[in-house]
Amino acid sequence: MKFLLLLILITSHLFSQQLQMGNLSGTVIDEETKQPIFGVNVVIENTFLGTATDQRGKFSIKNIPTGKYTVRFSAIGYEVKKEKVEILPSQETNLIVELKPTAYTTEPIIVTATRREQILSEIPVTTHVVESEMISNRNNLQIDDILRYVPGVNMIQYQVNIRGSSGYSRGTGTRVLLLFDGMPFLTGDAGEIIWEAIPVWQIEKIEIVKGAGSALYGSNAIGGVINVITKETTPKQSFRFRSYLGMYDKPYYPQWRWSQKNRFYYGGFASFNFFVGNFSALVHIQRSIDEGYKQNQSYHRWNLFTKSKYNFSPYSSLSFVFNYIRQKNETFFYWKNLRNALRPRDEDLGSRVNSERFVTFAQYKRILSDRLFYLTRLGFFRNKWNDNLTPQNRSTAGFINSEIQINYQINDKNYLIFGLDLTYNDVKSSLFGKRNSHSVAIYLQDDIKFSERLSISLGLRNDLYKLDSLKYTGQINPKFSAIYKISDALNFRTSFGSGFRAPAISEAFTSTAAAGVTIKPNPSLKPERAISFEVGTRLIHSLAMIDFSLFWNHYWNLIEPVFDIDGKIIFKNVTEARIQGAEIGVNVFPLTFLNFSIGYTYLFPWDLSEDAILKYRPKHIFYANTNVNYKILYAGFDFRFISKYERIDQLLKLIVPDAEARVPIYVVDARVGFDFRRLKIFANVNNLLQYNYVEIVGNLAPIRNFNLSIEYEI
Amino acid sequence: MRRKLLIIFLFLLLYSCDHGLKPPEVDTSMQYEEPGFGGTVYFRGTWPDTIYDLRVVAFRNYPPKNIINEVIEGKAKFSQSLPRRVDSAKYEVLADTGRWEYIVVALQYGANIFSDWKAIGVYDTTKSDTIPTPLYIPPGRFIRGINIVCDFRNPPPQPFKLSEIIGLLITKQTEIEK
Numbered sequence: 031m032k033f034l035l036l037l038i039l040i041t042s043h044l045f046s047q048q049l050q051m052g053n054l055s056g057t058v059i060d061e062e063t064k065q066p067i068f069g070v071n072v073v074i075e076n077t078f079l080g081t082a083t084d085q086r087g088k089f090s091i092k093n094i095p096t097g098k099y100t101v102r103f104s105a106i107g108y109e110v111k112k113e114k115v116e117i118l119p120s121q122e123t124n125l126i127v128e129l130k131p132t133a134y135t136t137e138p139i140i141v142t143a144t145r146r147e148q149i150l151s152e153i154p155v156t157t158h159v160v161e162s163e164m165i166s167n168r169n170n171l172q173i174d175d176i177l178r179y180v181p182g183v184n185m186i187q188y189q190v191n192i193r194g195s196s197g198y199s200r201g202t203g204t205r206v207l208l209l210f211d212g213m214p215f216l217t218g219d220a221g222e223i224i225w226e227a228i229p230v231w232q233i234e235k236i237e238i239v240k241g242a243g244s245a246l247y248g249s250n251a252i253g254g255v256i257n258v259i260t261k262e263t264t265p266k267q268s269f270r271f272r273s274y275l276g277m278y279d280k281p282y283y284p285q286w287r288w289s290q291k292n293r294f295y296y297g298g299f300a301s302f303n304f305f306v307g308n309f310s311a312l313v314h315i316q317r318s319i320d321e322g323y324k325q326n327q328s329y330h331r332w333n334l335f336t337k338s339k340y341n342f343s344p345y346s347s348l349s350f351v352f353n354y355i356r357q358k359n360e361t362f363f364y365w366k367n368l369r370n371a372l373r374p375r376d377e378d379l380g381s382r383v384n385s386e387r388f389v390t391f392a393q394y395k396r397i398l399s400d401r402l403f404y405l406t407r408l409g410f411f412r413n414k415w416n417d418n419l420t421p422q423n424r425s426t427a428g429f430i431n432s433e434i435q436i437n438y439q440i441n442d443k444n445y446l447i448f449g450l451d452l453t454y455n456d457v458k459s460s461l462f463g464k465r466n467s468h469s470v471a472i473y474l475q476d477d478i479k480f481s482e483r484l485s486i487s488l489g490l491r492n493d494l495y496k497l498d499s500l501k502y503t504g505q506i507n508p509k510f511s512a513i514y515k516i517s518d519a520l521n522f523r524t525s526f527g528s529g530f531r532a533p534a535i536s537e538a539f540t541s542t543a544a545a546g547v548t549i550k551p552n553p554s555l556k557p558e559r560a561i562s563f564e565v566g567t568r569l570i571h572s573l574a575m576i577d578f579s580l581f582w583n584h585y586w587n588l589i590e591p592v593f594d595i596d597g598k599i600i601f602k603n604v605t606e607a608r609i610q611g612a613e614i615g616v617n618v619f620p621l622t623f624l625n626f627s628i629g630y631t632y633l634f635p636w637d638l639s640e641d642a643i644l645k646y647r648p649k650h651i652f653y654a655n656t657n658v659n660y661k662i663l664y665a666g667f668d669f670r671f672i673s674k675y676e677r678i679d680q681l682l683k684l685i686v687p688d689a690e691a692r693v694p695i696y697v698v699d700a701r702v703g704f705d706f707r708r709l710k711i712f713a714n715v716n717n718l719l720q721y722n723y724v725e726i727v728g729n730l731a732p733i734r735n736f737n738l739s740i741e742y743e744i
Numbered sequence: 745m746r747r748k749l750l751i752i753f754l755f756l757l758l759y760s761c762d763h764g765l766k767p768p769e770v771d772t773s774m775q776y777e778e779p780g781f782g783g784t785v786y787f788r789g790t791w792p793d794t795i796y797d798l799r800v801v802a803f804r805n806y807p808p809k810n811i812i813n814e815v816i817e818g819k820a821k822f823s824q825s826l827p828r829r830v831d832s833a834k835y836e837v838l839a840d841t842g843r844w845e846y847i848v849v850a851l852q853y854g855a856n857i858f859s860d861w862k863a864i865g866v867y868d869t870t871k872s873d874t875i876p877t878p879l880y881i882p883p884g885r886f887i888r889g890i891n892i893v894c895d896f897r898n899p900p901p902q903p904f905k906l907s908e909i910i911g912l913l914i915t916k917q918t919e920i921e922k
Binding site: 282 | 883894
């Protein structure tokens with residue numbers, strides 16, 4: 031019924047469109063140098079109409095319904111400017127706009143939190159953005175390295191935790207949903223995130239939304255959503271390449287030295303952006319080799335990433351993404367013992383995995399009017415791997431996702447988002463058998479602007495999914511959020527939402543013996559459920575940004591691996607938990623060339639089933655970061671502290687020698703670089719103070735390493 | 745406030761100079777045991793007239809249809825020869841960490857080491873079935889008390905090609921030791 035009403039609304043709106051149209055064009059220049067600025071976002075507020083300036087700083091928006099509008103101009107490194115214009119029938123309004131350069135960070139635009147573009151101060155949930163510049167400066171090789179410096183986020187080896195959501199589940203299932211340009215990016219078999227598959231140097235930004243997000247994104251968004259947004263193709267030709275060479279220092283203790291030679295990591299990428307008429311494309315190829323600071327931990331990797339876009343008109347475009355990774359890596363399960371912290375168990379020597387993965391999707395966007403557009407996507411993610419154990423384990427999974435999203439701004443006060451999301455997953459594996467799953471979901475969100483100060487957002491999503499031979503299961507997840515602006519600089523917000531996670535095929539059907547343990551299937555697993563609640567406040571000033579929040583998350587039916595009565599491991603719904611806490615993030619810009627930021631998260635993660643602290647969750651997470659950017663010189667420091675996990679599971683204590691050898695984490699990274707516009711040189715030291723720690727028991731985290739990278743753009 | 749923050753930051757920075765985890769000063773390998781298992785084999789009934797060899801053998805998998813591969817790859821493990829015509833005998837098998845699904849007492853009853861073997865006892869703690877009890881050996885641990893009863897009047901099921909396999913295993917091991 032709601033769907034019908036929506037269709038009627040949309041149809042009536044289309045027919046009621048004004049026939050009187052006008053055009054807007056102009057040039058955007060730098061206020062100081064008077065030079066044209068390329069890539070300025072030009073958006074007509076309260077409409078879906080917008081464009082970006084070309085290399086001559088020019089822009090043009092056609093077929094605008096007549097009336098009075100506010101046009102917003104924004105670009106990185108410049109203050110946001112708003113201009114009021116009036117569009118007259120069959121006339122072209124021309125503007126010359128000057129933008130003032132600024133050293134302060136401008137408010138980022140977020141798309142993940144509410145499935146539409148909003149500036150940070152309008153977002154009613156805690157959201158963090160990592161920009162591409164920081165990724166480049168740090169020479170991060172994988173995005174999990176980037177996430178290690180996001181407030182409230184901590185990695186347990188390859189498993190991401192947002193405010194303690196995930197813990198550690200040996201790579202099966204994740205309680206954080208990773209999106210790759212909006213497409214779900216979890217493997218069909220184990221439901222895990224393949225971090226190394228993402229081309230970090232083509233990332234435009236990473237958005238991290240905290241709290242349950244299933245009301246918009248469905249399963250796996252129970253603890254939060256991470257959206258990796260890649261760079262747009264541009265209507266210009268450019269060639270960019272980067273090369274890096276890194277070396278691991280010798281282990282701090284002579285007992286840990288296992289190799290006489292130095293251990294290196296190296297690689298690089300080349301990318302080419304070109305355009306022909308309305309077609310533009312980006313091709314990126316990357317090679318990475320790591321000899322490993324641990325024995326039996328090397329990898330050889332190829333990445334290929336292509337993105338292309340065809341603009342049928344200023345209001346409709348088709349994008350196509352293809353991302354491929356081929357990798358051969360040795361596997362280091364656990365150390366031999368603390369005296370041999372960089373050596374694996376004898377029986378694991380020589381074990382390796384070959385994998386080949388690709389994700390491809392096409393996305394079509396069409397703006398039907400200044401208040402209505404839709405977006406449709408069809409994607410496929412193939413994951414294939416095998417190891418060299420006897421008998422050999424192998425798995426092939428194909429995950430298909432299709433989605434249509436309609437954004438409709440009924441009037442200046444109501445903004446509707448409606449969507450339909452379909453998935454199909456087919457797995458053939460020596461570990462899980464031949465399995466499949468599928469799901470259907472619909473979602474609806476209404477953002478209501480009561481006044482200039484108060485906005486609320488209501489949302490609901492219904493997921494229906496089926497896991498192989500098991501019965502259909504339905505999940506309804508609501509959400510509510512509100513934001514109240516006390517002034518332009520200060521606002522208060524609150525949000526409430528629920529989440530769920532359907533069991534991964536690997537959790538329900540794994541049957542294997544590996545790394546000294548035997549796992550048996552449990553097809554009667556139920557989905558995990560959660561509710562999350564948050565209140566917060568945000569102060570945004572040209573000299574500082576402060577964000578403070580209190581949160582409360584309750585989880586039911588958390589799936590954990592446990593010993594069954596026969597001594598085998600089985601995944602069961604065993605845990606009810608509550609995670610409460612507070613988080614503060616402060617960014618200060620005291621001088622034009624200096625910025626400083628800290629983030630602190632206090633967690634109280636409690637296992638209600640066992641009346642004890644939750645396993646693998648820290649109580650304190652603290653980050654500090656400072657950057658100096660003076661003329662061509664760039665320098666920065668990162669510091670992170672994560673308190674010791676107070677509890678791990680008994681199972682690992684049995685399997686891993688010296689499993690109790692854990693310490694709080696204190697890591698300092700430093701970097702210095704030179705930016706000559708086309709040529710960039712970066713030097714980094716990671717783990718500067720050579721601090722030895724584990725993120726997961728039996729696995730020493732990377733020891734001190736140095737790297738030098740050079741990037742050049744033609 | 746700024747000063748306090750700076751002090752906290754410097755404290756955390758300096759604290760990190762302790763280098764975190766370190767290898768144990770006392771060699772914990774003293775407590776480390778060579779992985780394996782051992783126990784006592786109890787014999788019931790009348791001993792056969794001819795006995796050429798008697799050993800405890802451990803295999804990774806059960807049923808033992810793939811054990812030939814394990815033998816060829818040297819993954820199956822066995823004890824020293826056990827004393828004969830006794831009521832009980834102690835044994836030890838040095839076996840790698842992990843799961844061992846089939847632990848058997850094997851007797852060589854003829855001169856041909858490649859064919860004249862039979863199982864006379866299996867480690868099985870469940871009387872309700874004839875499936876052998878698996879054993880898990882944690883890293884650096886030697887499991888004791890793995891006792892096996894051999895009843896000559898009631899021998900366990902004879903696995904396929906066990907005789908050839910055990911013969912091959914012992915010959916292979918003897919060659920390696922030489």
